[in-house]
Amino acid sequence: MTRRGHLPYQLLTFVIFAVSWEVYARVRGGLLIPTFTETVGASVKLLGSAELWQALYASNQALVLGFALAVGVGVPLGIVLGRFRTLERFADVYLNILLVTPMAAIIPLLGMSVGYGLAARVILVAIFAIVMVVVNSRAGVRQVDPSLIEMARSFGANERRIWTRVLLPGALPAIMTGIRLGIGRAVTGMVLVELLMVSTALGGLMLEYRGLLKAPQLYATIVIILAEALLLISVARWGERKLTGRSVR
Amino acid sequence: MIEIRGLSKSFVGQDGGRVQALSDVDLDVAENEFLTVLGPSGCGKTTLLKAVAGLVPVDSGEIVVDGTKVRGPGPDRAMVFQNFALLPWATVLDNVAFGLELRGVGRAERQERARALIAMVGLAGFETKRPAELSGGMQQRVGIARALAVQPRVLLMDEPFGAVDEQTRRLLQEELLSIWEESRLTVVFITHSMEEAVLLGDRVVLMSARPGQIAEIVPVPLERPRARSLERSGKYAEITAYLWDRLRDMHEEHRAAR
Numbered sequence: 001m002t003r004r005g006h007l008p009y010q011l012l013t014f015v016i017f018a019v020s021w022e023v024y025a026r027v028r029g030g031l032l033i034p035t036f037t038e039t040v041g042a043s044v045k046l047l048g049s050a051e052l053w054q055a056l057y058a059s060n061q062a063l064v065l066g067f068a069l070a071v072g073v074g075v076p077l078g079i080v081l082g083r084f085r086t087l088e089r090f091a092d093v094y095l096n097i098l099l100v101t102p103m104a105a106i107i108p109l110l111g112m113s114v115g116y117g118l119a120a121r122v123i124l125v126a127i128f129a130i131v132m133v134v135v136n137s138r139a140g141v142r143q144v145d146p147s148l149i150e151m152a153r154s155f156g157a158n159e160r161r162i163w164t165r166v167l168l169p170g171a172l173p174a175i176m177t178g179i180r181l182g183i184g185r186a187v188t189g190m191v192l193v194e195l196l197m198v199s200t201a202l203g204g205l206m207l208e209y210r211g212l213l214k215a216p217q218l219y220a221t222i223v224i225i226l227a228e229a230l231l232l233i234s235v236a237r238w239g240e241r242k243l244t245g246r247s248v249r
Numbered sequence: 250m251i252e253i254r255g256l257s258k259s260f261v262g263q264d265g266g267r268v269q270a271l272s273d274v275d276l277d278v279a280e281n282e283f284l285t286v287l288g289p290s291g292c293g294k295t296t297l298l299k300a301v302a303g304l305v306p307v308d309s310g311e312i313v314v315d316g317t318k319v320r321g322p323g324p325d326r327a328m329v330f331q332n333f334a335l336l337p338w339a340t341v342l343d344n345v346a347f348g349l350e351l352r353g354v355g356r357a358e359r360q361e362r363a364r365a366l367i368a369m370v371g372l373a374g375f376e377t378k379r380p381a382e383l384s385g386g387m388q389q390r391v392g393i394a395r396a397l398a399v400q401p402r403v404l405l406m407d408e409p410f411g412a413v414d415e416q417t418r419r420l421l422q423e424e425l426l427s428i429w430e431e432s433r434l435t436v437v438f439i440t441h442s443m444e445e446a447v448l449l450g451d452r453v454v455l456m457s458a459r460p461g462q463i464a465e466i467v468p469v470p471l472e473r474p475r476a477r478s479l480e481r482s483g484k485y486a487e488i489t490a491y492l493w494d495r496l497r498d499m500h501e502e503h504r505a506a507r
Contacts, residue, residue, distance in 0.1 A: 151334035154302050154322050155348040155399065165351075169338050244338070 034216035042216035043223050051205070052224070058201035059190055062118060066125025067186040074130040074182070075175055078137025083167065088138075098131045103189065107197045116198045121190070124197070128189030129182035136178025140171030173244045180236035187229040250435045251278035251301060251403065256310035258296055270296040272460035274310070278403075281433045285440055285450030287492065289499060293461025294439045295407055301437060302328050302405050315402060324352060327401035331408040333388040335380040335395075341367060342376040344391050348399040359398075366394040370424070386417035393425070397432070406438045410445070422448060423477065430474050443492045447485060448475065453492065457499050464499065467492065 018036045025035035034042070046052045081088050107124065114120045144167055152166050194203020202225060209218035253276040262268040270293040278284050286294045299305045301312055303321040312319040314326065327348065335344050342363050343350075349359035367376055370390040380388050389409055396404055410418040422445060429436060440446050446453045450469050457464040469488060471479055479485050 145332075145334070147330060147332055147334045148336065150299075150304055151328070151330060152347075152351065154304055154326075154328040155351045155395075156322050156324065157351045161351060165347075166336070169336070172338075 031213055032215050034219050038216040039219040039223060042220035046217060046220045046224065052221075055201045055205045056224075056228075059194065059203070062121035062125050062193070062201075063186055063190045065118075066122040066189065067129050067183065069122065069126040070129035070133050070182055070186065071179060073126070074133030074178070075137050078134040078175070078178070079141050079167075079171065081134070082138040082141030082171070095131065095134060098127070099135070103128055104192060104196055107193065111197055121193045121198065124193040125186050125189040128192075129186035132181040132185055133175075133178045136181065137171065137175045140174025140178070141167055143174065144170035173240070176236070176240040176243060180233060180240060183232045183236050184229060187225065187232070191225060250280040250282070250315060251276070251437070252313040253277070253297075253301070254311050254313075256297070256300060256312065257308045258293070258300060258305065259308060269460035271300070271307075272462050274461070274463055276454065276463060278435060278437060280435055283429060283436045283438065283449055283451050284454060285438045285446040285452070286454045286456060287440055287443060287446040287496075288456030288461075288464075289458050289496065289503075290441065291461075292456040292458040294456050296461065297456075298328075298405050298407050298437060298439050301403075302326055304328075324399060325401060326403045326405055327396035327399050329389070329392050329396045329404065329406040329409045331411050333380070333385075333392045333412070335388055335391055337380050340377050340379060341372060341383070341391055344380065345394045345398055348395050352399060362398055363394070366398050367391075369397075369428070370394045384417070385413040386421060389413060389421060390424075393428075397428070401434065403435045403437065406436065408439050408441065411441065418445075419477070425449065426475055443489045443496070444480070446492065447471075447488050448477075448479065453488075455492065455495055458503060465495065 022036040025033050025038075029035060077091075081091055103124070106127070110120050110124060114123065148166050148170065149162055152162050157165065191203055191206075194201050195206065196203075198204075199207045202221060206218055206221050209215075209221065253274055256271055256274040256276075257269070258271040259267045259269045274293075274297065276297075286297065288294050296305060300307050301314070301319065303319050303323060303326070314323070317323075317325075336347065339347070342360060345367055346354075346359040346363035349362060354362070364376065367373060370393055372387060372390055372394070375383065375387070380391065383391070389412075392409065410421050413421065426449065436449075438446075438449060440449075447469055453467040453469060454463055455465045455467060456462065467488065471482070471484060
């Protein structure tokens, strides 16, 4: 997305956004809507506080574990579903349920079954992220040109070689896309679970600032979460490019 | 070199019924022969080729290549595909070396052999390019080099020039002729072009559709090595005209039968 040619336009929209925010907050704002500059100031101050880093650490624990779980289960699952159509008949309905269910609805369920600790947060992050990973991995395997498999067989490839030399390299770009989209969903899951279920870490911090009417700090926390998500997605995109040798749009 | 006896093959069609792709096909291909197979679409010519390649199991009958019954793909046969079937993420060098890699040839040796073949098909300097950076004709050169790299005794070509433009096709035909003159491989070449079938083939196998059967085998008694100038000869015109008559008859029979 941030290709070099886009940068000036993105900077321009950002400036327009920041100025509008600043003007609106100065005219209509007050206690509950901080100005852009106040938010930036609060962000800087927050980044210097131990409180934020502890919260970030706690949140990211759930994020990393949950996302690793989503990738570890989702990629093999998607690949198998893509290759063996019969399995899909069993799995399709559950994938669709995962895709359309408002995830917030299962939070009380999760709390009741595994308690309100790290496990619940990890599981929720994983459930959020896994759909993207599975669906894209499946599509990746399925889009591999069947004539490539036939070609490999004609040169004597066994099933293992077909997997390692044709199916997996062919599916890799889509798998990486799924991982990248999954990161976005995982961050959503991470924040949501802390806001709605166990008020700890970043979500807990946000609830606390809201309660104390510390609007600049509340906005600053959101800004920092956004920044982290963007950073993670950029890293994923960079990895995607490195691994597949192709440009990623 | 290749003996095909009583070969039959049917598929489950899109409407759920069985489609007879090949029905009781008998065919012999001599060593070093260039055999072209011509027929309307749906006559089972690609199925026939894939059966010889060992890619599709047959219902009945047998195929013997060089004294050995075909039970699957083997190192004595290599295939060239209509849509090239190149690995899009791999370089030209890796694509050409792919068949060798699958057959367990070490990296240094397969790269050396691949380089020699890349040069032979006129792609020297393109070793590190990927298929998407090449024209269709160049991609099929890679496909041909990949097949030749494994040093097969039989080259199976499935409408290899069907997806390239006319000028490129003519160039590729001439190059294939000169490669064949030197290597004297046994070639089975599927095509839907009468001109191509006559220009390249020692014999033209004419197939009819539904069920796929051999309608006639037409010898092409034109001298070798062949050149493009052949197209002006009377004999060439006579054979292509004859093939066209037969194809048109088949087409009309087929329409009448429906």
